[in-house]
Every structure is written in structure tokens, then in C-alpha cells.
Amino acid sequence: MKPLSGVYCLRPLLLFGVFSLLSANLWAGTDAALDHELHRLIRTHGLTGDPAKDKEIPDIQTPAVQLGMRLFFSSSLSGNRDVACASCHHPLLGGDDDLSLSIGTGVIEPDKLGLGRTLRDGKAPLVSRNAPTTFNAALWRWGMFQDGRIEALLDGKDKSTSSAYGIPSLGSNGFTTPDVAYPRTDFWAGSNLAQAQARFPLVFVEEMRGHDFNPELNNSAYRSKLAQRLGGYDPSGNSLPEAVTQYWQAAFRQVYNAPDAPISTLITDQNITDLLSQYERSQLFVKNPWNQYVKGDLNAISSEAKQGALLFYRQPGSGGFGCVNCHQSNFFTDEGFHNLLIPPIGPSQADKDVTEAHGVDKGREAVTEKPEDRFRFRTPSLLNVEVTGPWGHNGAYTTLDGIVQHMLRPRSAALAYDPRQLQQAGVQTDHLAANLEAMLPYAKGLPEYEYTAEDVQQLVAFLKTLTDPCVKDAACLKPWIPADAEPDLMHVQDKF
Ligand code: HEC
Ligand code: HEC
Known part of the structure; x- marks a missing residue:
């Protein structure tokens, strides 16, 4: 162009x-x-350069958010105590894990992150999706997960929080979650999307639960058991080392200002997920050059990036590629679901969650059971996209150029996809061709744009203006990472 x-x-x-x-x-x-x-x-397009307007963003310096951070980094929230939320969502790795497919419990060296994190017995990755960043978690309004299986049902404009705490008599329909039939309300989901979400990594067998700690319990009883273990009040005696229990007891007492309350009323699964969500919601990283430009600083971005922005915002036929049709608003997503034909690598979600024995990850259909939702995934936000790779719902693309070229010609790119770009060992690609064949009939109406190498370069230059410099600066991220001296936290090695 x-x-x-x-x-x-x-x-x-x-x-x-x-x-x-x-x-x-x-x-x-x-x-x-x-x-x-x-x-x-x-x-x-109504852009203001201020994606967090009207959002309540917790301050990372407050005691509750600091406790949420320590929980986020604690392996004691996993059944086998070998994985923490931070293992897959580390601030120094862009709020994710730098892997195509996440590696949860059952690892050789729990403290390792990134490519050094591998499963015991040479097992291939078992989690079927790429970990999205937790950065800007507070900005999602309608749903979480790439198939939206956490969804806000609240009536009203902004659906990200429910002050009514999920109680319908107070005028809220709360959130639906995998604990209930879609789209029923999960009354235990908590007060915002991030809290509703945080309840699930804990109970996913491949992520944090594992097979050994109280495998017979249902999700809700299992979460209570985890809280009992953390607080050292499990009647059946499951316990952590005493120093660890005392550490958490003191921390919760301080934050809730409750020196004498029974610990069973403080270290609860609701409080744990509330604190986790406050920490995630404090990760607001939107001070990027593009937003400065939108607000009027014309020198905030390069000419090349401006050309890329034109390609992004103009419609096809008017000199652009209409990326904005899905990557809308200051948050760069319509929060809708689309089939972009990302090459189906990795184990299938269907193998585990859905009864069908084999097949590709069906995306949104597995939630809604509507055939039109087959292979649809949520439009990701593009804020900080430079640091959140690999890209696509399963991390199939390991370069930003690669995913951008895919977006320009999804069908040809998928057919020409080269799995040798994957850097992570053992990612399943045996069924790639057959699974792609199964997806093709559902990918109607995708564009096949003519484009030049310069177009790609300009689009990538534009995407890079969506990076908040803080996310590439260890000193700036420091408040979001616990000090090394804390007990019971993952001490991540070898990566930095
Ligand atoms: C084994 C790696 C792993 C661990 C551990 C893990 N996650 Fe995730 N997380 C993922 C993956 C993979 C997804 C995407 C799953 C999907 O879309 O189906 C995800 C999704 C999310 C999302 C949704 C983001 C979005 O854009 O919708 C949030 C928030 C999140 N995780 C927070 C947490 C919290 C809090 C914990 C700890 C309680 C945690 N994660 C533990 C891998 C992990
Ligand atoms: C029809 C809606 C739609 C259009 C148009 C669109 N995208 Fe996307 N985009 C998506 C969806 C949906 C995904 C996630 C697909 C998946 O993972 O299965 C995505 C993924 C991406 C990603 C990867 C983000 C990540 O975190 O993995 C990038 C980068 C991207 N798009 C850029 C673009 C660019 C540049 C354009 C214009 C050339 C564009 N998109 C046009 C819907 C769209």
C-alpha cells in the first residue's frame, strides 16, 4: 500500500x-x-487514549494488594505445591509465561519459567491454550478466558464488576462460570470478572490442582480444602510447615485488621480469590506512545507507526485492512468471538473438557453449544502485544510479523504454517493437517488481502506503540514482584 x-x-x-x-x-x-x-x-472510532476511564484500579502499594501479590506468587495454592499463578503469568514475562502452551503442575524444576519449564517423564504440554497476559485484567468488561467461559450477566453498561456480589435480588445477574450450566449464575463467583476467573486455575488438574491432593472433592470443596491447608485449620490435618502457616495467618490478620477473629473466617477461598483479583486488577499498563499520540502529542510515535495505524484503522477498499473492526476501542478488542483459523497445534481442549474423544479445540462452541460458535475465540486486546507472545490462542506464532501476516491472509497463512517456528519442546503437531482440514469449512468470509512487506513492517511498528515502557523495565515492574526474602513464594530462576 x-x-x-x-x-x-x-x-x-x-x-x-x-x-x-x-x-x-x-x-x-x-x-x-x-x-x-x-x-x-x-x-x-471514539478513541480517547484513556482505556481505564471510570475503572477502579487498585493501588499496588496497599496492603491488601500486596497480600494478593504474595498469594499470586505462592505455590501453596497448588495441590502439589509446584506451581503458582506467577509461573504462567509473571510480570517480567509480559504477564504470561513466554510459552506457546502453558506448563502447570508436574514439572521437573518448579522454580523455572519459560522454556526451561518442562514436565516430568518427557510429557508434552497438557494445557491446550496459550496463557493470556494478566496485564490490564481490570479492563475486560464482558468475559474472561479465550472462549469467554467466565461471562458477566449483569444488566447495565459496564459488566466487569458486580457491586451486588452476585445476588440477583439486588439487581445483578452476576457471572456465569464453568461451575454452573451455561449461562446460569454462579453465586459463588465473587464481585468481579477477575475474581470469578481466579477460582478456576486452582481447580484445573493440568494447571494447579494435580492428581494427588484430595482428588475426590468437587471444585467447591476442593477450594475450601486449599484455604484450610493455607490457614492451617484443616480438621483432617493436612498442613503446611508451621512457619508457612504462621506467615499467612499473620499476613491475613494484618490486612483484615482482625487480630482475634477465627482464622477460618479470614483465610477463605473467597478472600483468597478477592485478593488475587485485586493484585491482577492493579496491573494497569496503558501509558503507551499510541495513547500519548491520541491525546495530542504528535511526536509520540514514528511516521512508520502512523502509516501502520492508517492500515489498521482504514477499511479495506479505502487503503487499509480494517483491523479495527474487531480490535476496537481504547482496549483494542470487541470482546467478541471470531474464527481466524489459527493453526490447530497442541492437545485439544475437546480431549479433556468435552465428551468428544478427538478433535480440535472448538473454542466458544464448547461453552455455548451453538454450532455457529465452532472454532471461535475471543478477540485479544493488543495492548502490550509486543511482550505477550507467542501469539494466537495456542501460541502457534512465535513472531509478531508471523501473526500479523496471518491476520492479513488467514487461510493461506494457516495452510502454509510452519510448526518448526515453535521453540517449546514437545508441542503436539501430529494432527495439525487433519485438524486444519476440519476447521476450513467453518472459516467462511475471511479476507485474503494483497499486502507488501512494508505493510507488515508498518503494522508491526504500530503494534509496538501499544507497549507501555514499564512492562519492559524490571525496575518499573518491581512493585508487582515480591521481595526475595518472603517465605513460601516461588523464587523464579534462570530466566532473568
Ligand atoms: C499452568 C499455567 C497457568 C497457571 C498456573 C495459571 N494460569 Fe491463568 N491462564 C493460563 C491459561 C493457559 C489461560 C487461558 C485459558 C483459556 O483461555 O482457556 C489462563 C487465563 C487466565 C486469565 C484470563 C485472562 C483473559 O484474558 O481472559 C486470568 C485473569 C488468569 N489466567 C489468572 C490466573 C490466576 C489468578 C492464577 C492463579 C490462581 C492463574 N491464572 C494460574 C495459564 C495458567
Ligand atoms: C474478524 C475480526 C478480526 C480482524 C478483522 C482482525 N483480528 Fe486480529 N484477532 C482476532 C481474533 C479473534 C484473534 C485471536 C484468534 C485466535 O487466537 O484464535 C486475533 C489475534 C490477533 C493477534 C494476536 C494477539 C495475541 O495476543 O495473541 C494480533 C497481533 C492481531 N490479531 C492483529 C491484527 C491485525 C494487525 C489485524 C488487521 C490486519 C487484525 N488483527 C484483524 C480478530 C480479528
């Missing part, structure tokens, strides 16, 4: 044209046209 010519703002071009070869005014002139057009598009 040709760069935008100066037709929109001729006057500055003419004015500066004479001097242009000798000065930077050439760029000012070219960009004036670009800026003019981009700001028109920015207005058309």
Missing part, C-alpha cells in the same frame, strides 16, 4: 516544500497529512 500522499493538508506541504530537502520539515510536512487523517480516524 502506498504511503498517504499530502492531499489532505496541502498547505503545510507547499509552505515547507522549498526547504524540505535541507531540513526536517519534509517529515513535518508528510506527517501533518498523516496526523490529520489519523486524528480524523481516531475521532471516528
Whole structure:
């Protein structure tokens, strides 16, 4: 696609044209046209550069959020005490794990992150999806997980929180979760999407639960058991080392300002998930160059990125690729579900959660049981996308160029997909061709754009302006990472 010519703002071009070869005014002139057009598009799409407006964002420095952070880093929330939330969602790894497919319990070296994290007995990865970032978790309004199996049912404009705590008589329909039949209300889901979500990694066998700790219990009884173990009040005597229990007891007493309350009323699964969600919701990373640009700082991004933005926001036929049709708003997602034909690598969700014996991950259909939802996955936010790879719901793409090219021509890209790009050992690719064959008939209406290498470069340059510099800066991320001296936390090694 040709760069935008100066037709929109001729006057500055003419004015500066004479001097242009000798000065930077050439760029000012070219960009004036670009800026003019981009700001028109920015207005058309209602962008404000402020994705967190009207959101309550917990402050990472407050004691409750700090306790939530320690829980997020504690392996004691996993059945075998060998995996923490942070094992798959580490702030220094972009709020995820840098793996195509996450590795949960049953690892050789629990403290390892990234490619060094491998399952015992040479097992292939068992989790069938890529871990999305927890960064900006507070910004989701409608649902969580890539198939939206946590979904807000609350009436009203902003569905991300339910002040009514999920009680319908107070006017809220709360959240639906995998603990209930879709789309019923789960009355135990808690007060916001992140809290409703946090209840599930704990009980997924491949992620944190494992097979050994009270395997007979249902989800709800199992969560209570975990809380009892953490608080050292399990009547059947499951316990952690005393120093560990005392550490958590003291921490909860302090945060809830309850020196004398029975510990069973403080270290509960509801409080644990509430604290976890506060920590996740404190991870707001939206101070990026693009938002500065949207707010009027025309020098915040390069000309190349501006060209990329035009390609992103313009419609097909008007010089762009219409990425905005799905990656909408300041949060870069419509929170809807679409089939983009991401190459089906890895074990299938269907193998585990759905009765069907073999087949590809059916995405949204596994939740709604509607055939039209087959192979649809939620549109990801693109904020900080530079640091959240590998990309796609199963991490099939290991470069940003690769996923962008896929978005431009999903069908041809999927058919030409090269699994040798995967860096993680053991990712299942045996059924790739057959599974892709099964997906093709459902991928109707996908575009096949003509594009140049320059287009890809410009789109990637634009996507990189969505990175908040903090997420690449260990010093800036420090408040979100517990100090090494804390007991009972994962001490992640070898990666940094
Ligand atoms: C074994 C790795 C692993 C562990 C441990 C883990 N997660 Fe995740 N997490 C994932 C994967 C994979 C997904 C995506 C699953 C899906 O979409 O079906 C996910 C999804 C999420 C999401 C949804 C994000 C979104 O964009 O919808 C949140 C929030 C989250 N996890 C928080 C947590 C918390 C809190 C814990 C600890 C209680 C935790 N995770 C433990 C791998 C993990
Ligand atoms: C029809 C809706 C739609 C359009 C149009 C669209 N996307 Fe996407 N995009 C999605 C969905 C859905 C996914 C996730 C697909 C999956 O994982 O199965 C996605 C994934 C991505 C990802 C990977 C993000 C991650 O965290 O893994 C990037 C990058 C991306 N899109 C960029 C673009 C660009 C650039 C364009 C325009 C050329 C574009 N998209 C057009 C819906 C769309």
C-alpha cells in the first residue's frame, strides 16, 4: 500500500516544500497529512487514549494488594505445591509465561519459567491454550478466558464488576462460570470478572490442582480444602510447615485488621480469590506512545507507526485492512468471538473438557453449544502485544510479523504454517493437517488481502506503540514482584 500522499493538508506541504530537502520539515510536512487523517480516524472510532476511564484500579502499594501479590506468587495454592499463578503469568514475562502452551503442575524444576519449564517423564504440554497476559485484567468488561467461559450477566453498561456480589435480588445477574450450566449464575463467583476467573486455575488438574491432593472433592470443596491447608485449620490435618502457616495467618490478620477473629473466617477461598483479583486488577499498563499520540502529542510515535495505524484503522477498499473492526476501542478488542483459523497445534481442549474423544479445540462452541460458535475465540486486546507472545490462542506464532501476516491472509497463512517456528519442546503437531482440514469449512468470509512487506513492517511498528515502557523495565515492574526474602513464594530462576 502506498504511503498517504499530502492531499489532505496541502498547505503545510507547499509552505515547507522549498526547504524540505535541507531540513526536517519534509517529515513535518508528510506527517501533518498523516496526523490529520489519523486524528480524523481516531475521532471516528471514539478513541480517547484513556482505556481505564471510570475503572477502579487498585493501588499496588496497599496492603491488601500486596497480600494478593504474595498469594499470586505462592505455590501453596497448588495441590502439589509446584506451581503458582506467577509461573504462567509473571510480570517480567509480559504477564504470561513466554510459552506457546502453558506448563502447570508436574514439572521437573518448579522454580523455572519459560522454556526451561518442562514436565516430568518427557510429557508434552497438557494445557491446550496459550496463557493470556494478566496485564490490564481490570479492563475486560464482558468475559474472561479465550472462549469467554467466565461471562458477566449483569444488566447495565459496564459488566466487569458486580457491586451486588452476585445476588440477583439486588439487581445483578452476576457471572456465569464453568461451575454452573451455561449461562446460569454462579453465586459463588465473587464481585468481579477477575475474581470469578481466579477460582478456576486452582481447580484445573493440568494447571494447579494435580492428581494427588484430595482428588475426590468437587471444585467447591476442593477450594475450601486449599484455604484450610493455607490457614492451617484443616480438621483432617493436612498442613503446611508451621512457619508457612504462621506467615499467612499473620499476613491475613494484618490486612483484615482482625487480630482475634477465627482464622477460618479470614483465610477463605473467597478472600483468597478477592485478593488475587485485586493484585491482577492493579496491573494497569496503558501509558503507551499510541495513547500519548491520541491525546495530542504528535511526536509520540514514528511516521512508520502512523502509516501502520492508517492500515489498521482504514477499511479495506479505502487503503487499509480494517483491523479495527474487531480490535476496537481504547482496549483494542470487541470482546467478541471470531474464527481466524489459527493453526490447530497442541492437545485439544475437546480431549479433556468435552465428551468428544478427538478433535480440535472448538473454542466458544464448547461453552455455548451453538454450532455457529465452532472454532471461535475471543478477540485479544493488543495492548502490550509486543511482550505477550507467542501469539494466537495456542501460541502457534512465535513472531509478531508471523501473526500479523496471518491476520492479513488467514487461510493461506494457516495452510502454509510452519510448526518448526515453535521453540517449546514437545508441542503436539501430529494432527495439525487433519485438524486444519476440519476447521476450513467453518472459516467462511475471511479476507485474503494483497499486502507488501512494508505493510507488515508498518503494522508491526504500530503494534509496538501499544507497549507501555514499564512492562519492559524490571525496575518499573518491581512493585508487582515480591521481595526475595518472603517465605513460601516461588523464587523464579534462570530466566532473568
Ligand atoms: C499452568 C499455567 C497457568 C497457571 C498456573 C495459571 N494460569 Fe491463568 N491462564 C493460563 C491459561 C493457559 C489461560 C487461558 C485459558 C483459556 O483461555 O482457556 C489462563 C487465563 C487466565 C486469565 C484470563 C485472562 C483473559 O484474558 O481472559 C486470568 C485473569 C488468569 N489466567 C489468572 C490466573 C490466576 C489468578 C492464577 C492463579 C490462581 C492463574 N491464572 C494460574 C495459564 C495458567
Ligand atoms: C474478524 C475480526 C478480526 C480482524 C478483522 C482482525 N483480528 Fe486480529 N484477532 C482476532 C481474533 C479473534 C484473534 C485471536 C484468534 C485466535 O487466537 O484464535 C486475533 C489475534 C490477533 C493477534 C494476536 C494477539 C495475541 O495476543 O495473541 C494480533 C497481533 C492481531 N490479531 C492483529 C491484527 C491485525 C494487525 C489485524 C488487521 C490486519 C487484525 N488483527 C484483524 C480478530 C480479528
